[in-house]
Amino acid sequence: MLMIRSLAAGLRIYLLIATLILLSGLQFFLPRLPRPINLPPSRTVATTNPLIGVHTRLTGIGDEAYIRRTLAQVNEMGASWIVELFPWAYIQPRSRYGFDWTGADLVIAHARAQGLNVVARLDIVPAWARPPNTTDRYLDRAHFADFAHFAAAFAERYAPQGVRHIIIWNEPNLRFEWGERPPDPGAYTDLLKQTYPAIKAAAPEAIVIAGALSPGPSLEGGNLRMDDMQFLASLADAGAFPFFDMWAVHAYGGQEPPDAEPGVDRVNFRRIELVRELLDRLGGSDKRIIITEGGYNDHPRWSGAVRPADRIRWTIATYEQSRHYPWLEATILWQFSTPFLTRSYPDAWNFVHPDGTPRAIYLAVQEYARTGRLPDDVEK
Template sequence: MTTPAAQIESQDVASLVRAQLPPPAGVSRAGRAEISQATAEITSSRLGIGFETLDRSMFTAERVYPHLSRLGAKWARVQTGWSRCETEPGRYDFAWLDEIVDSLAAAGVETMFSVTFGNELYMPGVPHESAVGYVPIYYDGAAPAWTAFVRALAERYRGRVTHWEVWNEPNIPQFWQPREVSGRDYADLVRVTAQAVRAEIPDATIIGGATSLVDPAFLVAALRGGLAQWIDAFSFHPYQMVPEHNLRNSHDLLRRLLDEHSPDRRIALYQGENGCPSQLAGHHDDWLGMYAMDQVVQAKWIARRFLADLGVGFDKIFYFHAVDLMERPYRQAGEKVNAPVMMGLIHGGSYAPKYSFEVARRVCHLFDDRTRRTELMCLFTERDPAAPQRSTLMAAPHVATFERDGAPLFAYWLAEDPQQRAEQASIEVELWWDDRLSMDHPVLFDLLTGEVYAVEQPAELRVRDWRSRGIRYRLPLTDYPLVLTDASVLDGFDARWRDR
């Protein structure tokens, strides 16, 4: 049998870093930000981490908690595992789930339950004991057993778990069996589950959807089936190799549909699951269209994913997954055993952090709820004045703007496929921010390396004319987010400076 460690692609990460992350040109090094803050010290955040599949024991949770206590993600999505909790009819063992919820809390992380999947006790003929994807409303006797289980679960975790998501990816057959996918039937499952949760926790936050990709037809069918009256939030899983692709349209489409079916009450919108592998081969998720993956490309993708989602304005954002899923066979509905899922921030064999872990950590600490999404002007001009014809050959830079502690933050990057490993360039940018904000000591923070660079406004850009509406800089342009902000912002989130 292949060991977990043997499934991890061997990579010379130091060489990958040297090749893909050269020092930005046109700025001078001011130091390096080293985060010392623990997750528990962050008051609140929209950023979360996937902690799914423990219902199937696919990783060793005890080896991950110490990392989560440093990561800075304040939420963890955990599957409740009916099949693991109830192995004898009417008797529940929640000890394994208690350990998860309590250990996450000790690490400073709040649990969001994904109440999902079936139980072979009530579903004859399911191909695996975990009954992944098999829906209780389709089996005689399973629906009341499901309701009893959910009520017992809610009673157990009242005061400890506030957010309850119903099912996982009900719009695809891999997780919706034994009948065809049905938005109306899913709405009925949500109704039954929400009623059971709220019988014990009246103010519980109920999350619906958890759909694979954007599926407006499924959502409309579910909304017409009454979904909106039972949920407080809707989540979806927009997996794609270019994180920014169609993201604004997806967000705004879902926002419109939810608002139309809930005109008097705003339903929150979550990016509920999204991940990227750290290697090219030997795993389940090659369907993403990969051709040049490695740990550094994964880290770029993660930084872009978080920043793009924050910029669009999702109410919660989850990265999938904390660790590679490889200790047990990975199954969806049916009999097939899939290859491992290698999207973790942590190696599934050694449980050592990947390169992406520290990158995600920088994002989580800098972009907690003290950093607020704010629309500021960020106007890019010719990306290569020496060869202006090139400006039409690459995607325009992508930007997300924020404020924190009285200073603006401009996160920007080239929105090419990160697998292209686009070469660094430079770009002229014109910035404007409200006079209630200040940037007296501009610095450029490299989220991929942790390096901090001093930024000066070039003399030739200081001349204002009728075309200028803000302050102009010439900045390096990379295919991952650089953050232009005031030096006080990095001081303020407990960073340690060197060489400053």
């Protein structure tokens, strides 16, 4: 009898261990099933200016209530466009052989429900695709094909859902964004040459966007930043133009109103006109321009900020002036909101506080988008 009890106890332990091993195996080998998305009824954006857009910061948050509220507020402000970063490191965190679309699915599904046009920015390198002790902006030629494969998979999944605008990298003329290496237009051209045909093969309807350069003259002899005009000209020399459909511009206003005269050494909104002229001279007259960052900061103690009243007037004037450029796809300003405070000047780019409370800039743009009326000192 004692032997039988011992065998039974041993069998129970064996079954328990086997069950734990089975459950662990299922957790490891079976794909994680995404949670159902709680979508609101679909709606469209009511606006008098269809070029209005804002840059959002949602991927990676994972809080569906926050994402839903934020994108609903974007709709209610009268903005039809958003730029959102979809990091490669989030979607292929472990290797080139699998994808985790959970976070991207959540953001894109809610953006679609709100009737928003999504411009997808693709960058941020996973650890497996870069050497040790490098930053997450470091992408070498050995992994260009891996990035192209990721971008093609993204386009294949989301272009049929309406996400047609895809930006390849962010500010490649800036040392920080090029992985703490001097900017290299030849390398960026090679990245486009591999990524563009991969995306087009997967989703012919996709619009591949290049550029999104840091605006302004060279810094530290071009090692910190290469002049955006020089970088664009170097791309033309390297044969990049057949490998993108649209050019992205970061059109910050600085401390000047949006109608201030442009100049090669000045960073203001109308610098986009110089970009347009250069594109045309280089043979890119067929390339439309899209503004993927821009706007004004109204922090009371930052040297680059403007007064809150000027920010309101000049932001609305920026959106209004954009309507006079037939070659401009959208004007998407930085940034709608963040889920946290830095308690410094970056907070003063926001249209909405982290808790969802609209700032004065939000309410002013909302009124303009609804009525088309401009502040008294802003002319059409």
